Structure formats: C-alpha cells, structure tokens
Amino acid sequence: MSDCDACVVRNRAICSALMPDELAALSKLGRKQMVSRGQTLVWEGDESLVVANVIQGVLKLSVSTQDGREQIVGVVFPSDFIGRPFGKESPYGVTALTDAEVCIFTRTAFDGFAKEHPDLQHKLLQRTLDELDRARQWMMLLGRKTASERIATLLIEISDRLGASGCSPIAPFLEKFELPMDRQQMGDLLGLTIETVSRQLTKLKEAEIIELPDRRSVIIKDRRRLENIATAA
Amino acid sequence: MSDCDACVVRNRAICSALMPDELAALSKLGRKQMVSRGQTLVWEGDESLVVANVIQGVLKLSVSTQDGREQIVGVVFPSDFIGRPFGKESPYGVTALTDAEVCIFTRTAFDGFAKEHPDLQHKLLQRTLDELDRARQWMMLLGRKTASERIATLLIEISDRLGASGCSPIAPFLEKFELPMDRQQMGDLLGLTIETVSRQLTKLKEAEIIELPDRRSVIIKDRRRLENIATAA
DNA sequence: CGTCGGATTGAGCACCGTCAAGGAGAGTGG
C-alpha cells in the first residue's frame, strides 16, 4: 500500500497529521481492504485486534443484548476512524452498512506508531472528543426526543454528514441523498421499531416536508420545517 | 497550588502521566476550587473556557431542549476529567450534583501545556476513549432497555464507580452507598420520569433485591439478581 | 406470473408519561 498520496481521504483522515515520510512508514503497517455490505469487521466483545480508517462507504457500530435487541451506537463515514486503540476489547461490533473500503492496521502496530507520533495522537484525540460530543447529543435524542423528532434529526444528520464527508462535491448538506441503511437499521439507531420509523416517514411525506422516491432515497423539500421538528422546540 | 503531591487523586487523574517537575509546572496553571451542590461550572453552549480534574464530589454533564426537557449525558467522579479541550464550545453544561472540589485550568493554558506533553495527551486520549465507550453503553440503555433494566443498571454502575473512585477503602464495588443525585436527576440520566424511577425502586425493594433506608441511601441485598435484571437477559 | 425481502398499514394493547393527591422528613418559629 504505497498510494497514500492518491488516497481520497488523505487530507481529512487522521493521516493528515503526518509528514510524507511518516506517512510512508505508516502505510507499510496497513493495507486497504474491501468490506461488503453486511460484513462484520469486528465482533462485539472480541479483543480489539484491528483499527482502520474509512476510505469509502458507511459502517455501523452496534451493541446487542443477550435477547437480541440491538442498538446502533455510532455510524462512521469516509475519513472517520474505526476501532478501539490502546488495549481492551471492543465493546461494540463494526459492520458495513454499504459496500466499503477501509485502510486497516493491526491494533498493536498502530498503537506503537501512534505513541511515537504525538501529532497523530493529537488528531486522534480531537476525533475522539468530537465523537464523544456526537454520542452525547445522540443520548439526548434517545432519552428525551419523540419518534417524530428522532426521525427528523436522523434525516438532518445524514444529510449533513454525507455532505461533509465529501460524498458530494461541495455542499454543506444534501437536499437529496441515499440512506446508507434500511428501515430496521434506522430503528436500531433511533431506539424505535421498524413500524414506527415507517409511520413517521409517511407522516413527513404527507406533510410534504420530504419525498421518498424509493425505499433508499430521500429528498428534503422543506429543510427549515424539518429542522424545527428535529430540534424539539 | 503547590500541594499536588498531597492530592488524593494524584495517582489516578491524568496528572499521573507527569514527572514531578512537569507536575509543578502544571500546578502553576491551575487552582483548586470548591463547587457547591447545584452550582454550574460550565453552561451548555458557552465557549469552552475551562477544564478541570475532579478531586472530590460528583458532577453531571447535561443537555437540554428548548422546551425544558433535560438529559444527563455523563456523570463524573473523583479523578475524572471535565471539559472540552482543544477549541469549540461546550455542547453540554457541567453542574455539581454534590458539593465538590475541582482542580481548574483555563482551557487555553491547559491546551498549550498538553501539546508540549505527549504523555499527558496520551492519558487524556485513553480517558476520552473510555468515556466514549461508557457513553455508547448508555446509548444502549436509553434506546433499548426497559424501565426496570435501566434502574438496575444505574444502581450497579453507581455502586461500581463509587467503589472504583476510591470513595471507599478498597472494595471493587459497594453494597451500601449514598446516591449522589435525587430522583429527578436519576430520571434525567435514565430517560425516565421521576414517577417511573420511584415505582421501579419500590418494586426492587418489594422484591427484596435492595433496601432504601432513606431517600439517598441504597443497600444492595442481592447483587446477582440485580445484575441479571440490569443485563437484560 | 410467482416468489421473496423489505416496507407499509392497521388493530389492539402495554408500558410509561401525565396529572393529581397524599406522605415523610428536615428545618423553622411560636
């Protein structure tokens, strides 16, 4: 793997902290890997053996109860970092929501490299802090928002993150996009059932706030009203 | 503030990454401060001006909607770190649940110091990763657990963290402890109402799994059964 | 055209929220 220079996330992933020679050293430790939709990269509770950068695609982090209830606790987009560096087992599983491409490292090799490169660790710290903020915002959603507020928040969030992760040219958010997940996964992310997700989407459609051309596509027709619903005024 | 050596959290807070001379330098940047129950150290949405280590007491991190719903998104115990280093505004407020003592720094001074001390940043990264794991476990609770599972999980968690934070001699967890919060705050943390919290506690008491000698005290009589309820088998 | 997976829609119900009344304990003042 020597084409980091050509990597589409070169300037947005944590690698952007590195000088060319450092990058070359890191690239020797990792390799690109394709992950197809539904494939699991890390199992919940397993020892944390690998970490990775997302190059393309979307993956979920999820936790399950013994009786099969699932909660998605994070969604990662291109340029995001995956995995639990510095020891421990992974408290969540990592599974591809869409076909994806990742730049993967063994955890121990990455840990060693990171210890030698404070700038990389700094980037990783900033990302982890951002991720923590996002997780906490989501806790507000799960603990206190109604079903319709949750759905609206999700649509805004996906629109924003697909925009930001450069899956689009330049827009800060997208008016029209493909959902990187099915209804069940939306439910697992929002703490709702598939039926409630479906009903709330139908309501938004009937209120002419969104359109649903097919089961994966969303068009936001009235972003202002959607934001009002999402922020739970 | 020159008595870091005597600090009760010296060996558990992030300061443990520092050599004596470094510690002396850091101590010049900060000062100890008392915070009384109910007092807010940082307001939600304010620019992030300070960070701190918790020396004594318990504080909450919380987010509110415009219409007054509140969700507690984190609880910090002695030796834990507070605040949002490296820029940005604080997306949550920080308020003392009990009288507390913190070791406080201006964010900019701390950021500058941290950049110069990779070991400190490393500790901070590990703590942030742990905090993120804990937040994600809590997302599972908020999204998928029932009221009784939530209450049981909370009691186990508080018992464990009070034990670990050295508020007790050596025990890994406590059989008897004081809740650092009232019923309303338990509800805000669990995504429940005060009434539901009360009813579920009564149920656990009637099942002889716990005792409630007074409104703040809990005795765990049958930890095994409590854990079974908590893990949502 | 039939099948299959995912999505929608409907009917009924349960859990938990809402509203309201009452209780327990600490502190205050007569």
Add this chain to the structure above:
DNA sequence: CCACTCTCCTTGACGGTGCTCAATCCGACG
C-alpha cells in the same frame, strides 16, 4: 414540644405514544 411549611418522594388513576402482531403491498428477480 408541636404546628407549619417546604421539598422531595410515593402512590394512584388515567391516557397516549409507541410496541406487538398480523395482513397487505411493492419492487426486484427468476
């Protein structure tokens, strides 16, 4: 010492949001 108050908690009755179970629909694919 005992009302009085105040805060916090508990308990009860009722209703609504979202879950469960089930039928139907829709599009893709053979």
